């Protein structure tokens with residue numbers, strides 16, 4: 001274990017904008033005192049955002065889950081249904097999807113995340129048709145959706161290369177790739193939890209192709225399924241290396257594995273401290289990624305607030321609908337007013353942002369805060385029969 005003077009000098013260098021090596025990042029992750037780690041990451045954040053360092057952003061979006069039918073059977077996933085499991089599997093028709101888009105616009109949402117299983121029949125054509133229909137009806141909605149895994153799958157179904165698939169998705173209206181499917185990029189933990197997914201190298205190769213074709217993305221990491229600290233840092237290293245070439249990752253978003261209803265059965269889970277340390281080390285190590293997103297959905301609201309003091313500059317979204325991690329046990333719900341309160345009581349000025357992080361509304365005067373209490377996270381709405389829904393889901397179920 002390095003002594004405190006060595007750790008201090010690495011922290012100072014990273015806080016000042018200097019690059020640190022993967023080995024130094026691992027030392028910090030394992031051994032740096034928590035408060036010193038957070039203070040260095042916060043200094044790096046303030047340095048990057050000098051002039052607007054008092055602001056923390058959020059977005060209003062909706063996840064639209066178009067199907068849970070999936071051939072890939074990831075061991076951490078509580079959302080999917082195997083194709084033969086016809087009692088559990090479902091798909092949404094286009095009218096239903098467009099209705100959900102209309103509600104998103106009505107509630108002030110600016111982005112949709114189209115997210116679903118690897119359906120055995122859905123090739124590139126399915127996404128072209130849906131994206132084109134969404135864009136025709138709601139040109140103001142940003143389609144920030146899919147990830148390398150979906151692209152690999154749909155290209156295989158359509159018997160085309162990923163470059164053609166991405167080009168066609170972009171032409172049909174896809175604005176931005178979500179970082180879905182990254183899970184853990186190093187080979188050992190990826191094979192352990194998602195043996196049928198493409199390799200981490202292939203995931204990065206597809207994202208690199210997307211960046212080259214003009215589609216930026218975010219990047220994610222699933223923490224807590226039994227990976228080692230060294231594997232977590234290796235995941236960061238793999239992202240940083242691609243980012244040095246493309247600059248196409250707008251943000252890095254770690255989130256924690258949820259233990260219910262999946263094959264892993266919650267035998268391992270990341271703690272809040274591990275999560276906060278990851279936020280901080282990501283801010284220091286990923287010197288080429290602009291935004292580090294804290295999360296309240298999987299780690300809770302107080303941990304989300306703390307993340308803003310450990311290097312995060314964004315607190316994610318009011319998710320008007322979420323079914324994937326909530327199927328595995330994420331229970332935290334929020335609404336827009338509460339999110340403003342969380343950010344403000346963490347000592348920051350909240351600002352609603354766009355997909356590309358422009359500030360749409362800076363809430364610098366609480367007297368002017370929105371009072372629309374319909375802008376609420378709807379979790380696991382697909383798991384609830386119509387008529388049994390939470391009152392705040394009436395907007396969807398009434399139609």
Ligand code: SF4
Pocket residue numbers: 070071072073074077078079080116117118149
């Ligand atoms: S994480 Fe995605 S690819 Fe894996 S089983 Fe779940 S829905 Fe399928």
